Amino acid sequence: MYLDVLDMKRFYEQRLGMVVRTLVGQRIQAQWPDLRGKRLLSLGFTTPYLRPYLRQAERIVAAMPAQQGVMAWPPEGPNRTTLVDDCNLPLPDACIDRALLVHTLDLSNDPMAVLREVWRVLAPGGRLLTVVPNRRSLWSQFETTPFGYGRPFSRGQLSAFLRQTRFVPTAAEGALYVPPFRSRLLTRSASGWERIGHRLWPAFAGVLVVEAEKQIYQAIPKEPEKAAARLLRPVFISDGPPRGTAGTSRHKM
Numbered sequence: 310m311y312l313d314v315l316d317m318k319r320f321y322e323q324r325l326g327m328v329v330r331t332l333v334g335q336r337i338q339a340q341w342p343d344l345r346g347k348r349l350l351s352l353g354f355t356t357p358y359l360r361p362y363l364r365q366a367e368r369i370v371a372a373m374p375a376q377q378g379v380m381a382w383p384p385e386g387p388n389r390t391t392l393v394d395d396c397n398l399p400l401p402d403a404c405i406d407r408a409l410l411v412h413t414l415d416l417s418n419d420p421m422a423v424l425r426e427v428w429r430v431l432a433p434g435g436r437l438l439t440v441v442p443n444r445r446s447l448w449s450q451f452e453t454t455p456f457g458y459g460r461p462f463s464r465g466q467l468s469a470f471l472r473q474t475r476f477v478p479t480a481a482e483g484a485l486y487v488p489p490f491r492s493r494l495l496t497r498s499a500s501g502w503e504r505i506g507h508r509l510w511p512a513f514a515g516v517l518v519v520e521a522e523k524q525i526y527q528a529i530p531k532e533p534e535k536a537a538a539r540l541l542r543p544v545f546i547s548d549g550p551p552r553g554t555a556g557t558s559r560h561k562m
Contacts, residue, residue: 311416312455314378317354320455325491328499329454330357333440336484336518337409340438347406350430352395352423353413354455356382359389370405372398374417396422403432410439414470415459424474431523437476438520440484441467448489448515456516457489467519476521483507483514 320326337358349366351359356371363369363383371390373379379392393399395417408427414420427437442449442456449461462470468478486506487499495502506514 311374311377314380321357324496328496332503333484334358336482340520349407350405351409353411355409355411396426398426398430400430402429405430406432406435408437412455414439415441428474428523433525435523436520440516440518443514443517445513446515448485451489454489471521477524478521480520482518483511484518485515
């Protein structure tokens, strides 16, 4: 279940939340360094990660699930946020180039339905980037951050979810190797933890950052020869009169 939007906002205003914003934001920007001319949909609580794209993307729709609540963003300029049903987005088919999901699949009551809906609004060749808590990490075990609530994923589980909803995973990285505690010493050394963690224990990242693509394949009929044979099955018609009528005639008096 989604956390309240005010709780999310408070977390990202704290020291640990600022560390999360920086380290996860670096992984997002590494995957998507340039969104010039792209239409970007974000779903969940994503505003801490959107500012680099404000001047790049052709359009940004920051959709916030109704169970979470909504707040205006950015504080300057036109509002980019909107309240939505995460399983029934108010968008036409194939209208989005990129979709960013943070605090979404792990907190949604029906993550498969969310992915199917995101697939619907993405254009062919469009890309999804999702951030979820890693099942192996301390971040999924402690409720000191939003990543400690909801459903954690292993890399294999997330890949299976994506494939079942017709996405093709294309890239995966980890972030947040610093322990999820509010210690000033830990937060100050978070960048060092990140460098060492990437090299020494990549499987224990706090979150998984996974990209997937919407690919459209032409359907191939199964066993077309057999299907044709059934359609063209011969029907034999006798040359003689119908059975039971030969040699008989009826006359009305």
